Structures are given as C-alpha cells and as structure tokens.
Amino acid sequence: MSVLARLLRQPFAVAGLALVLGFVALALAAPFLPLLDPNATEPANRLAAPGAAGHLLGTDQLGRDILARLIFGLRVSLAVGVAATLAAALVGGIIGLVAAFYGRWVDGALMRLVDVLMAFPYLLLALAVVAALGPGLTNAALAIAIVNVPFFARAVRGQALGIVRRDYVAAARLAGFSDLRILVSEVLPNVAPLLIVTAATTIGWMILETAGLSFLGLGAQPPQADLGSMLGDGRKVVAAAPHVAAAPGVVVFVLVVGLNLLGDGLRDALDPRMKGAETGVPQPATRVERGRAASGTLGHEASGALANSVLDVRALSTAFATPRGSFPAIRDVSFALRAGEALGIVGESGSGKSVTALSLARLAPTPPGTIVSGEVRIGGDDVLDLSLDALRRLRGDRIAYVFQDPLTTLNPLMRIDAQIVEAIRPGPGEGAKALRARARALMADVGLPDPGRIARAYPHELSGGQRQRVGVAMALANAPDVLIADEPTTALDATTQGRILELFARIRRERGAALIFVSHDVGVVAHLCDRIAVMYAGEIVEEGPARAVAERPLHPYAARLIACAPQLGQPDKPLAPIPGAPPAIDARPDGCAFAPRCDHAIDACRAGPIPLEDAGDDRRVRCIRWRELLGEAA
Numbered sequence: 001m002s003v004l005a006r007l008l009r010q011p012f013a014v015a016g017l018a019l020v021l022g023f024v025a026l027a028l029a030a031p032f033l034p035l036l037d038p039n040a041t042e043p044a045n046r047l048a049a050p051g052a053a054g055h056l057l058g059t060d061q062l063g064r065d066i067l068a069r070l071i072f073g074l075r076v077s078l079a080v081g082v083a084a085t086l087a088a089a090l091v092g093g094i095i096g097l098v099a100a101f102y103g104r105w106v107d108g109a110l111m112r113l114v115d116v117l118m119a120f121p122y123l124l125l126a127l128a129v130v131a132a133l134g135p136g137l138t139n140a141a142l143a144i145a146i147v148n149v150p151f152f153a154r155a156v157r158g159q160a161l162g163i164v165r166r167d168y169v170a171a172a173r174l175a176g177f178s179d180l181r182i183l184v185s186e187v188l189p190n191v192a193p194l195l196i197v198t199a200a201t202t203i204g205w206m207i208l209e210t211a212g213l214s215f216l217g218l219g220a221q222p223p224q225a226d227l228g229s230m231l232g233d234g235r236k237v238v239a240a241a242p243h244v245a246a247a248p249g250v251v252v253f254v255l256v257v258g259l260n261l262l263g264d265g266l267r268d269a270l271d272p273r274m275k276g277a278e279t280g281v282p283q284p285a286t287r288v289e290r291g292r293a294a295s296g297t298l299g300h301e302a303s304g305a306l307a308n309s310v311l312d313v314r315a316l317s318t319a320f321a322t323p324r325g326s327f328p329a330i331r332d333v334s335f336a337l338r339a340g341e342a343l344g345i346v347g348e349s350g351s352g353k354s355v356t357a358l359s360l361a362r363l364a365p366t367p368p369g370t371i372v373s374g375e376v377r378i379g380g381d382d383v384l385d386l387s388l389d390a391l392r393r394l395r396g397d398r399i400a401y402v403f404q405d406p407l408t409t410l411n412p413l414m415r416i417d418a419q420i421v422e423a424i425r426p427g428p429g430e431g432a433k434a435l436r437a438r439a440r441a442l443m444a445d446v447g448l449p450d451p452g453r454i455a456r457a458y459p460h461e462l463s464g465g466q467r468q469r470v471g472v473a474m475a476l477a478n479a480p481d482v483l484i485a486d487e488p489t490t491a492l493d494a495t496t497q498g499r500i501l502e503l504f505a506r507i508r509r510e511r512g513a514a515l516i517f518v519s520h521d522v523g524v525v526a527h528l529c530d531r532i533a534v535m536y537a538g539e540i541v542e543e544g545p546a547r548a549v550a551e552r553p554l555h556p557y558a559a560r561l562i563a564c565a566p567q568l569g570q571p572d573k574p575l576a577p578i579p580g581a582p583p584a585i586d587a588r589p590d591g592c593a594f595a596p597r598c599d600h601a602i603d604a605c606r607a608g609p610i611p612l613e614d615a616g617d618d619r620r621v622r623c624i625r626w627r628e629l630l631g632e633a634a
C-alpha cells in the first residue's frame with residue numbers, strides 16, 4: 001500500500017491534510033482574490049467591528065482590513081515556516097549524516113556543537129541570533145532554523161549510526177564508491193523517511209516560534225503582516241476590540257493543529273513501526289478469537305483423541321493480519337503426543353512449523369497473529385482457554401522451548417548460573433543456595449563440561465554448542481511435560497549438531513517428556529523422533545510413524561521433500577529439488593496447496609479443501625490420490 005493510501009486511511013490525518021491544503025490554497029491564491037489592500041490605512045474606520053463598513057472581519061487600529069491582512073499574513077507565515085524547516089532539515093541532516101559516517105573526532109566535534117546549541121533555551125537563542133543580525137522576517141526565520149538544527153542532527157545521526165555499520169555500506173566501500181556516493185545512495189534513502197517525519201512534526205512548531213518572534217516585534221516589520229505580528233498588534237487593543245487579536249489567534253491555532261495532525265499521520269504512514277497501536281509492545285499471549293475460521297475441523301475426526309496423551313492439538317489455525325487482510329499461516333493442525341514420545345515437524349521454510357510450535361503455548365506474536373480455531377489440550381486443560389496467570393504457570397512448568405539461537409534469548413549481562421536459577425521455579429522454602437545447586441545439577445545433566453567455570457561465565461564466553469546446552473538446561477529447569485525445540489541445531493556445525501541431537505535423545509529416554517522437534521532436515525527428524533508431521537503451506541500433509549513416513553512417504557510433497565534430502569552413506573543419491581516455490585499465506589489456492597507444483601495433480605485436487613485422511617498403520621495423509629499413487633509405485 002502506498003504512503004498516500006496509508007495516510008488517507010487515518011481520519012485525523014485526512015482532517016489535518018484538508019485543513020493544511022485549505023490554508024495553502026488560500027495563501028497561494030491571495031494575490032488573485034478580491035481582497036482589499038492589506039496595508040491601506042483608513043483612520044476614519046479604526047477598529048471597525050466584523051461585518052461593519054464592508055470589512056468582513058472588521059479593521060485594526062489603523063483601519064486596515066483584517067481579512068486581507070490575515071490571508072496575506074498567513075502566506076508570509078507559511079512561507080517562513082516552510083523555509084525555516086527546509087533549512088534546518090538540510091543543515092541538521094548533513095551534520096547528522098557526516099557525524100555518523102565519519103565517527104570519531106568528527107562526530108565528537110559536531111555533536112558537542114549541537115549540544116552547545118541545545119543547552120540554551122530556544123527562545124533565548126533565537127533572540128540572541130536576531131539581536132546579532134537585526135530584526136526582520138528573514139533573520140527571524142534564520143534564527144528559528146538555527147535553533148531547530150540540533151533536533152534534525154540528533155535524529156538523523158541516531159538512525160544513520162545503525163546504517164553505516166550495515167554490511168551493504170561495507171560492501172559499497174569495498175566496491176570503491178566515494179564517500180559522497182555512499183552517503184547519498186546507501187545511507188540517505190534509509191534516513192529520508194525519518195527526516196520527512198521530523199520535518200512534518202516540527203513545521204507547526206516552527207511556525208509558532210516565528211510567530212512568537214514577530215509577536216515580540218523582532219520578525220515581520222510594519223507594515224508587513226504575518227500571523228505573529230498581527231497577534232502582537234491585536235494584544236494592544238484586546239480590551240477595546242478583541243476581534244483584532246482573535247482572528248489571527250484562531251488561524252494560528254487551527255493551522256498548527258492541522259499541521260500536527262498531518263505530521264503525525266505522515267509519520268504513521270511512512271513508518272508503521274512507529275505507530276503506537278500497531279507496534280505496541282507485543283501482547284503477552286497470542287490473541288484467541290475462535291469461531292472466525294471457515295475451515296473448521298477438517299481432519300479433526302481423523303486425528304481422534306489419543307488415550308493418555310500429554311498434548312492433544314486439534315484443528316489449530318493461526319492467522320496473521322497483513323495490509324491485505326487476515327490470512328491463516330497454519331490451518332487445521334491436529335496431532336497428539338504421549339509422554340516420552342517425540343514428534344518431528346518438517347517442511348520448507350515458511351510452511352508454518354514455527355507458527356505451529358509457538359501457537360501451542362500462545363507465543364505466536366499478537367499483533368499480528370490471532371489463533372482463530374482449535375484446541376490445545378495439555379493434561380486436560382485447553383491452553384487457549386487459560387487466563388494469563390495460568391498460562392504463565394504453564395509455560396516453563398509444563399511446556400518449555402529451546403530456540404535456534406540461544407544468544408538471542410540469553411541475557412548478555414548475566415552470568416550463566418544466574419540465568420538458569422532464574423528459570424527455576426523455587427519449591428517451598430528453597431533458598432538461593434539450593435537453587436544454585438539445582439542449576440549446577442541441570443548443567444551437569446545437559447553435559448556442560450566444567451559446570452563450575454561455565455556457571456560464572458557470560459553467554460559470549462561460551463561456544464554455540466555450550467550455549468545451546470544452557471538453553472536446554474533452562475528449558476528442563478522445571479521438568480516440563482512437553483519440550484518444544486525449534487530448529488535447535490541449525491546454527492551449529494555438524495559435529496556439535498550431532499552431540500546436541502544425542503542430548504535430546506537422552507533427555508527423552510531419561511525424563512520421559514514429550515518432544516516436538518522442528519527441523520527442515522528430514523534425516524535428523526527420522527533418526528530422533530517416533531513420528532513425523534510433514535507441513536506444507538500451513539497444513540499437515542502427512543503424519544505417521546517416523547520410519548514409515550521417511551521410507552515410504554504417501555503424500556507427493558513428502559516424497560519430494562525426502563527425495564531432495566542428502567543421506568549419509570549414499571553419496572550417489574541423486575538430489576531432485578522441487579521446482580517452484582510454496583505459495584505466500586495470502587495466495588494459497590482453494591484446493592491442495594501443493595497442486596501447482598505436483599506432477600500428479602488432477603482437476604479434482606484443485607476443486608476444494610482436501611481432508612487429512614486416515615491411511616491405516618497409524619498414518620494420515622492429505623491427498624486424494626495417495627491410494628492410486630501407492631498402487632503405481634508398487
């Protein structure tokens with residue numbers, strides 16, 4: 001959606017835009033309107049009331065027409081405000097960019113200068129500038145621009161500091177581009193929205209400041225009018241003729257309100273992340289709004305309830321709000337796990353593995369995510385019905401996570417043992433010493449060498465494999481019933497990966513927790529897990545015992561996915577990548593989502609939703625042709 005379209009969706013911004021456009025049109029048209037001469041005095045008609053003697057808004061103390069002066073004054077104020085804003089944005093922008101780009105002493109010198117400018121109260125500084133340069137509108141505008149340079153310089157520097165360290169700027173340097181070219185083509189486009197936003201939200205303020213200087217007699221000089229000098233003139237006769245001050249007062253007020261509404265709207269349109277409601281802090285739990293999903297319980301019957309399951313997921317669907325509407329990222333996901341059982345979820349990137357894993361403890365981000373249907377039963381409770389307090393107790397206690405990169409989840413400033421202790425829910429009367437002992441025991445349990453040393457270390461002092469073991473120790477802290485590992489070995493080298501997989505296998509054997517292991521590596525999952533669920537475009541397309549699925553997949557997608565995974569000991573195995581790409585969440589077809597990439601698709605595949613069918617031998621498959629294809633293969 002374009003910036004303009006986003007702007008026009010905000011009623012307050014539209015009101016601001018209408019007001020500002022109205023004022024600008026009036027100011028531009030001033031010379032062509034049938035107005036009286038704004039500077040022509042008419043002593044006989046001094047302080048005429050509005051409507052009297054052909055003066056719609058009356059006259060001032062010299063008998064000048066207030067309406068004409070107001071429109072011409074508006075023209076002057078707008079021009080001065082815009083010019084001062086552009087000048088401040090230009091100079092401040094350059095200072096900010098140069099300071100961030102060159103760093104070190106350049107940055108130090110420029111920023112100290114900016115600090116000095118900011119140390120003075122703005123009006124005092126503006127008065128000093130005007131005193132030095134002499135009164136007059138141009139000098140007043142210059143003073144206001146100088147006073148506002150620091151705001152632009154600081155904002156731009158802050159943003160540019162992050163950008164100049166990015167790899168694409170380093171790449172431009174390596175390519176031999178000149179500093180100017182890098183600043184203009186790589187850095188500037190990234191700070192431009194911020195510059196526009198700062199200008200849009202400051203311009204109203206700058207018009208007010210210029211009006212303030214004119215009000216004090218330091219800006220527009222007689223007979224020229226601007227809104228500030230008109231207010232200053234009106235103040236002298238406010239008791240006898242309040243309309244003289246009221247007219248410019250109302251115009252300044254409405255103009256600045258309009259500019260601020262427009263500026264705020266522009267900020268939200270240019271950078272939606274800055275908008276309060278949408279960015280807000282993520283909610284502590286995924287929103288649940290069941291009953292909105294159309295697909296209902298397809299496949300629910302097939303899953304059936306599993307006797308003595310610790311986790312029972314039925315027809316779970318999670319949707320994400322996008323600018324084009326709300327679309328399900330996962331649909332109708334059902335499976336069940338017994339204590340000690342391990343389920344591997346595999347699929348291409350974007351197939352919904354992580355959204356499934358996160359939705360189980362309502363950790364999928366809201367906004368933009370909402371769980372729109374389903375049930376997640378852990379030991380009889382439906383997680384989707386729990387209060388926030390109950391949900392907090394459940395997380396960590398009964399369901400725990402291990403993520404891909406523990407460096408992002410560990411606190412860089414806390415020692416390892418303190419972080420593990422923090423994850424432990426203390427038993428009654430359990431003191432600090434006992435908790436530390438439990439932390440050491442956990443560390444030994446997950447195979448961390450030399451727990452004494454590692455306990456005192458910070459996360460950055462550990463290797464990737466050690467950090468992942470810390471992540472596992474924290475997840476195991478309260479002996480959860482369900483352990484969910486989301487690609488826990490992806491960031492590790494092959495040897496370390498093997499050791500961490502062994503750790504998961506041991507945990508499962510010894511602790512009897514149910515394990516959900518998310519991975520894009522079918523080989524790893526087949527080795528570690530009892531069952532495999534293959535996901536495609538947000539749906540489980542095949543689910544069953546790991547060995548059976550890996551050796552004799554029933555769904556054409558599962559078969560292709562397994563065919564394109566390299567296998568240890570089979571160096572000659574031909575790898576056949578699947579042509580095409582999975583559909584985006586807002587472009588999923590009505591029927592089988594894999595049909596456009598499937599060699600076996602027929603018209604019936606595209607006709608409508610395909611149910612997850614029971615395929616015997618404890619297997620389920622979402623394909624209407626699996627029996628035929630199995631026959632062909634045999």
Ligand SMILES: Nc1ncnc2c1ncn2[C@@H]1O[C@H](COP(=O)(O)OP(=O)(O)OP(=O)(O)O)[C@@H](O)[C@H]1O
Nearest residue numbers: 320329348349350351352353354355356365368585
């Ligand atoms: N915060 C979000 N906002 C909008 N859409 C999202 C969000 N998070 C995920 N999605 C969408 O949901 C779908 C499933 O994403 P998910 O992260 O579950 O995939 P995945 O299978 O785990 O992929 P990967 O292996 O790359 O992690 C994707 O199409 C993604 O675009």
